[in-house]
Amino acid sequence: MPRRACKTLATAAVMVTVLAVVIAMITVYQILINKYPSEVVPEPTVAPSELPLNMRLPRSLIPDRYRIYLQVHLNTKPSNITNQTFSFSGNSTVKFKCVEASKWIYIHCKDLNLTFMQVMDEKWSTIDVKNFTMENDERNFLEIELTDTLRVNATYYLVTAFNGPLVHSLAGLYIAQYRENQHSERYIATSHMQPTEARKVFPCFDEPAMKAVFEVTIIHRNDTIALSNTAEKDEVEIIIEDEAWLITEFFPTQNMSTYLLAFIVFDYEAKMTDYGRYVIKTWARPEAIAAGHADYAQRITGQILQFFEDIYDIKYPLPKLDQIAVSKLNGNGMENWGLIIYQEGSVLYQEGLSTTTKKETIAEIVAHELAHQWFGNLVTMKWWNDLWLNEAFATYYSYLGVDKVEPTWNYKDLIFINEIQFMLHMESMDIFFPIITEEDEVQSPTDINAQFNSITYSKGASLLKMLSNYLSESVFENGLKSYLKAYQYNNADYRDLWHHLQKAADINNRSIHVEEMMETWTKQIGYPLITIDTSTGDVSQRHFLLNHSAEENLTWHVPIRMMKAGSKEIKLDLLTVKGPVSKLMYKSRGEEWVLANVNCTGYYRVNYDLPNWKRLLQQLETNHQKIPVISRGQLIDDAFNLAHARYVNITLALDTTKFLQKETEYIPWHTAIKNLHYIRLMLEYFDAFGHMKAYLQKQVAPLYDHFEGFTIKSTVPDSLTAQYNQINAVNLACTYNVTKCQKMATDTFNEWKKDPSSKQIHPNLKSNIFCTAIAAGGEEEWDFAWEMFQNATNMIDKKKLRLALTCTKEPKLLRRYLELTLDPDKIRKDDCITTINNIARKAERMTLAWDFIKSNWEKITQIFGKDEDSIRDLIVGVSQRFCSEAELKEEDIQRPSVPIPVLVQLQQFLKDQGEDANPSVVLTLEYAIERTQTNIQWMEENKQIILDWFRIHSVAH
Ligand SMILES: *[C@@H]1O[C@H](CO)[C@@H](O)[C@H](O)[C@H]1NC(C)=O
Ligand SMILES: *[C@@H]1O[C@H](CO)[C@@H](O)[C@H](O)[C@H]1NC(C)=O
Ligand SMILES: *[C@@H]1O[C@H](CO)[C@@H](O)[C@H](O)[C@H]1NC(C)=O
Ligand SMILES: *[C@@H]1O[C@H](CO)[C@@H](O)[C@H](O)[C@H]1NC(C)=O
Ligand SMILES: [Zn+2]
Numbered sequence: 035m036p037r038r039a040c041k042t043l044a045t046a047a048v049m050v051t052v053l054a055v056v057i058a059m060i061t062v063y064q065i066l067i068n069k070y071p072s073e074v075v076p077e078p079t080v081a082p083s084e085l086p087l088n089m090r091l092p093r094s095l096i097p098d099r100y101r102i103y104l105q106v107h108l109n110t111k112p113s114n115i116t117n118q119t120f121s122f123s124g125n126s127t128v129k130f131k132c133v134e135a136s137k138w139i140y141i142h143c144k145d146l147n148l149t150f151m152q153v154m155d156e157k158w159s160t161i162d163v164k165n166f167t168m169e170n171d172e173r174n175f176l177e178i179e180l181t182d183t184l185r186v187n188a189t190y191y192l193v194t195a196f197n198g199p200l201v202h203s204l205a206g207l208y209i210a211q212y213r214e215n216q217h218s219e220r221y222i223a224t225s226h227m228q229p230t231e232a233r234k235v236f237p238c239f240d241e242p243a244m245k246a247v248f249e250v251t252i253i254h255r256n257d258t259i260a261l262s263n264t265a266e267k268d269e270v271e272i273i274i275e276d277e278a279w280l281i282t283e284f285f286p287t288q289n290m291s292t293y294l295l296a297f298i299v300f301d302y303e304a305k306m307t308d309y310g311r312y313v314i315k316t317w318a319r320p321e322a323i324a325a326g327h328a329d330y331a332q333r334i335t336g337q338i339l340q341f342f343e344d345i346y347d348i349k350y351p352l353p354k355l356d357q358i359a360v361s362k363l364n365g366n367g368m369e370n371w372g373l374i375i376y377q378e379g380s381v382l383y384q385e386g387l388s389t390t391t392k393k394e395t396i397a398e399i400v401a402h403e404l405a406h407q408w409f410g411n412l413v414t415m416k417w418w419n420d421l422w423l424n425e426a427f428a429t430y431y432s433y434l435g436v437d438k439v440e441p442t443w444n445y446k447d448l449i450f451i452n453e454i455q456f457m458l459h460m461e462s463m464d465i466f467f468p469i470i471t472e473e474d475e476v477q478s479p480t481d482i483n484a485q486f487n488s489i490t491y492s493k494g495a496s497l498l499k500m501l502s503n504y505l506s507e508s509v510f511e512n513g514l515k516s517y518l519k520a521y522q523y524n525n526a527d528y529r530d531l532w533h534h535l536q537k538a539a540d541i542n543n544r545s546i547h548v549e550e551m552m553e554t555w556t557k558q559i560g561y562p563l564i565t566i567d568t569s570t571g572d573v574s575q576r577h578f579l580l581n582h583s584a585e586e587n588l589t590w591h592v593p594i595r596m597m598k599a600g601s602k603e604i605k606l607d608l609l610t611v612k613g614p615v616s617k618l619m620y621k622s623r624g625e626e627w628v629l630a631n632v633n634c635t636g637y638y639r640v641n642y643d644l645p646n647w648k649r650l651l652q653q654l655e656t657n658h659q660k661i662p663v664i665s666r667g668q669l670i671d672d673a674f675n676l677a678h679a680r681y682v683n684i685t686l687a688l689d690t691t692k693f694l695q696k697e698t699e700y701i702p703w704h705t706a707i708k709n710l711h712y713i714r715l716m717l718e719y720f721d722a723f724g725h726m727k728a729y730l731q732k733q734v735a736p737l738y739d740h741f742e743g744f745t746i747k748s749t750v751p752d753s754l755t756a757q758y759n760q761i762n763a764v765n766l767a768c769t770y771n772v773t774k775c776q777k778m779a780t781d782t783f784n785e786w787k788k789d790p791s792s793k794q795i796h797p798n799l800k801s802n803i804f805c806t807a808i809a810a811g812g813e814e815e816w817d818f819a820w821e822m823f824q825n826a827t828n829m830i831d832k833k834k835l836r837l838a839l840t841c842t843k844e845p846k847l848l849r850r851y852l853e854l855t856l857d858p859d860k861i862r863k864d865d866c867i868t869t870i871n872n873i874a875r876k877a878e879r880m881t882l883a884w885d886f887i888k889s890n891w892e893k894i895t896q897i898f899g900k901d902e903d904s905i906r907d908l909i910v911g912v913s914q915r916f917c918s919e920a921e922l923k924e925e926d927i928q929r930p931s932v933p934i935p936v937l938v939q940l941q942q943f944l945k946d947q948g949e950d951a952n953p954s955v956v957l958t959l960e961y962a963i964e965r966t967q968t969n970i971q972w973m974e975e976n977k978q979i980i981l982d983w984f985r986i987h988s989v990a991h
Pocket of ligand 2: 117
């Protein structure tokens with residue numbers, strides 16, 4: 035599963051919030067919430083003392099093979115004469131071996147209605163069931179007590195028949211609804227088993243190491259198609275109760291884990307490519323297939339799959355790969371073996387309408403799921419505590435897979451921003467947990483779900499990047515090949531991985547201790563700050579946190595790549611002690627600068643003595659290209675974070691943005707924008723923004739010019755990072771009043787207004803151009819955009835226009851727009867909240883939006899009725915409050931109060947938790963309050979210094 039589910043949480047929180055102080059807090063809060071989901075855990079029906087401490091299946095029975103029949107009672111095209119029952123029924127026969135004598139069978143089963151049960155031995159003679167219970171606790175055990183004891187080394191069969199509901203649950207076998215041609219209701223049955231939901235479809239030994247072969251038959255209406263992990267073996271038509279059905283039988287699967295099973299019944303269509311050894315099909319709604327929306331995914335899938343076959347040196351073992359775009363999925367993609375399921379938006383690409391970001395997302399998710407066909411499907415972690423063996427690898431290899439199919443994108447470099455920089459930021463704010471937890475610390479489905487967090491995905495991928503760089507890519511790959519071969523169709527844990535990487539390193543005669551080094555990174559929290567004094571050559575490390583008082587006494591084995599001025603040579607060192615230790619290589623002679631962690635392949639930050647910082651800044655300002663591009667971004671990111679942690683002055687950090695006037699690369703700009711955003715929010719809040727605006731205008735003007743040739747023609751450069759930097763250029767230049775940019779936007783908009791059918795604006799630029807032109811324009815521009823919004827036939831442009839309409843500065847138009855949001859004929863009910871929230875996002879309009887909500891409260895509650903989520907989103911968005919699921923209680927929804935400062939809210943929220951509060955939530959809140967206080971204090975200390983800096987630097991030299 036791609037990590038978006040949790041990563042978006044974090045980034046969404048960052049986008050939504052206005053106050054700088056909140057940013058840090060919410061991200062941390064949500065990642066921790068991820069770890070401790072706040073949902074109510076069903077009360078065990080048995081007294082806790084009777085529960086075994088262990089929630090795992092006993093090791094006494096080992097499954098070998100399942101024979102499964104599923105009948106899916108679903109009409110994909112319901113009409114007024116068909117009755118929809120929305121249920122499934124079936125039976126399963128599991129063959130298992132007994133390895134420890136026992137009178138009990140424990141097997142997972144959840145929310146199923148068992149209608150038949152029989153236990154048999156090898157000779158098919160029945161063993162009587164004395165009793166069975168389905169405990170209503172998190173273990174989801176079906177416990178079957180037999181009259182006889184099962185014998186060691188004997189084989190048995192358990193036959194069950196069952197039925198269950200098909201609901202909109204996103205778990206197990208469920209219904210996803212969609213509209214054909216935007217009107218007729220359509221239904222499909224699809225599945226999502228990861229991590230512990232296969233037990234909702236049939237009774238099974240639902241643990242990843244309980245691999246087995248599955249023989250599946252699906253019985254479905256004869257106007258539908260059924261798919262499963264393997265290819266279709268046979269299809270027969272039958273009549274059941276006067277209705278025509280198809281019995282589709284599939285070939286037996288490989289030896290595989292239950293969480294990778296998948297079943298689908300639908301009437302989609304597919305794009306198909308025959309690669310000889312296998313056939314790849316990408317399925318979607320018929321109209322999406324006809325419009326070519328699946329073409330991009332279909333085109334890259336085969337290429338990426340072949341690339342992975344080459345680098346892992348193991349062929350994809352199935353004769354087919356189906357990929358399905360469904361309307362509803364928990365996450366963006368699920369790697370089910372041979373039947374990958376995607377959220378529609380993560381796989382369908384609309385040429386000429388979708389942005390570059392969308393294309394990147396699709397490529398990334400497809401590559402991620404394809405990498406799982408090896409890391410996860412072929413070799414699976416023994417238990418969920420080692421989930422990173424799936425997810426860190428899939429994340430890491432998505433960069434290489436995309437780079438293969440889109441070589442002009444520079445995509446490999448983006449691991450630095452998306453994973454490394456992202457996690458360095460997260461892990462500097464709070465203490466999380468190590469990547470590797472012990473097996474018995476992950477027990478319940480709640481624990482297991484909590485493993486799907488940014489540490490597993492992003493920190494995992496960052497560490498793999500560091501390791502592959504340290505070992506060299508070829509040694510790393512050789513180690514992985516041998517690991518995959520050794521454990522294929524089987525399970526592994528992290529020790530197995532270290533063992534095979536060590537073997538590969540030994541062959542190369544390098545004295546590297548993989549396990550020793552990697553345990554310091556995977557079994558410890560956080561990361562180090564490396565401090566280098568270039569006058570003495572002293573180097574040392576310490577745990578890096580913004581809040582020093584929470585730092586721990588930790589030591590890592592830190593691979594350091596370093597270079598010096600005037601030399602392209604990169605030296606490699608391994609720092610294994612806390613230090614300081616003196617090493618000649620870090621000593622600079624004369625005016626020579628020293629740069630460590632070259633291109634940030636290591637998961638840490640670096641600080642230098644002030645003279646070395648000055649020399650690096652000097653180099654950036656005179657000839658920035660002497661410093662590699664990722665390092666240019668990393669120097670900015672390190673400097674700002676070191677300033678927040680009070681290791682260096684904020685003026686030093688601000689100085690790292692001076693060279694941007696000459697910079698055209700994306701990574702340094704992106705890093706600077708991200709870090710300045712924090713400062714910008716703070717200055718906006720303190721209402722002293724002018725000098726910063728002037729400074730940024732001066733810095734971005736040359737960047738705008740750099741891309742102007744493309745921009746004025748509404749076209750884009752080839753490279754992905756160049757395209758993203760063009761968006762940065764236009765966005766910043768238009769926001770900070772670069773005249774040319776505003777003129778370009780207004781002109782382009784007016785040309786489009788004159789002749790909407792012929793003027794093509796590149797999808798990447800539309801949002802900025804619309805917003806700038808509407809903000810600069812008046813009623814005429816707004817009315818035109820409104821009309822285009824009403825008439826737009828594609829959802830992508832419609833959304834851009836809807837949001838751009840909020841950019842107007844005229845209160846009259848804003849008020850009119852707010853009124854329109856409550857008219858479901860004009861703005862879809864689903865879009866109402868985001869529209870209002872977008873209006874409220876800018877500080878100066880918040881009151882306007884808030885007044886509107888207060889005076890229309892009755893109408894709003896009428897429209898949304900019982901839809902508390904929407905009301906909550908609205909209040910949270912508009913009041914820009916500390917947002918979390920649990921925050922708003924019933925009273926708040928009835929009587930929204932005016933926004934109150936964040937700190938007070940946090941304190942109130944903590945108070946409201948009361949006696950039964952979840953201890954981890956309380957802990958998180960205490961952290962958040964403490965950090966908010968620290969941030970406010972930091973702002974107070976630095977505000978004047980920052981204002982002065984911008985005042986001095988906003989004037990041209
Ligand atoms: C069912 O729908 C069809 C076509 O929409 C319509 O002609 C027919 O009258 C409807 N039948 C009933 C019983 O409502
Ligand atoms: C649908 O259900 C109604 C009422 O339960 C029943 O009278 C009718 O025969 C059913 N129709 C079909 C096609 O099964
Ligand atoms: C399971 O269901 C299928 C289809 O209804 C049936 O043919 C088969 O006999 C059933 N198997 C068992 C063991 O009940
Ligand atoms: C369980 O299945 C039986 C037999 O199909 C059915 O009669 C009964 O209503 C089902 N119970 C529930 C709770 O679905
Ligand atoms: Zn994944």
